[in-house]
Amino acid sequence: MSDEVEAFLSSLPEELERIARALRGRIRDIVPEAVEKRHGGWKILEYSRDGSMKTSICAIAPHSRHVNLQLFHGAGLEDPLGLLEGTGKSARHVKLRSVGDVARPGVGRLIERAAEAAGDG
Numbered sequence: 001m002s003d004e005v006e007a008f009l010s011s012l013p014e015e016l017e018r019i020a021r022a023l024r025g026r027i028r029d030i031v032p033e034a035v036e037k038r039h040g041g042w043k044i045l046e047y048s049r050d051g052s053m054k055t056s057i058c059a060i061a062p063h064s065r066h067v068n069l070q071l072f073h074g075a076g077l078e079d080p081l082g083l084l085e086g087t088g089k090s091a092r093h094v095k096l097r098s099v100g101d102v103a104r105p106g107v108g109r110l111i112e113r114a115a116e117a118a119g120d121g
Contacts, residue, residue: 004038005045012062015098019067020045020060022102030108031057031115044070049118057118058111061093068093071110073117081106 009017009024027034027047034047034057043062049055059070071077074084074092083106084092094110096102 002036002038005036008038008043008045016062016067018099019096019102020062022099023060023067023069023096026102026108027058027060027111030111034115049115055118057115066095066097068095069107069110071114073114074110076117077110077113079106079110083107083110 009020012020024036024045028036031047034049035051037046037048037051038044039046039059042059045060047057047059049057056072058072059068061068061070070091070093071084072091074086075088075090077084077092079092083094083104085095086092094107096107101107
């Protein structure tokens, strides 16, 4: 983990930090080859195939009371459990309010599907 990523995670309120770290671990387990990058202006950790927005997979986006798993190609993903929220043209998100939410059925599968949708650019 880079110093920049560690600083970002450590700056979060305690519960949000725990959720974000658990989600980071889940993403790294599912897509270990993903390039991890901190976007300071957006205050997110982004994961992509090659470091470009063109191959973006997902992001960890902390908010005041929850952490969003942002899925850049979420609008086109199969979501049989109805976890995805949002109305954007392509992106969707899953709200995670506890560390337990990270392990919810369907979250890992959405990450897998987002990685497949990101392709190789």
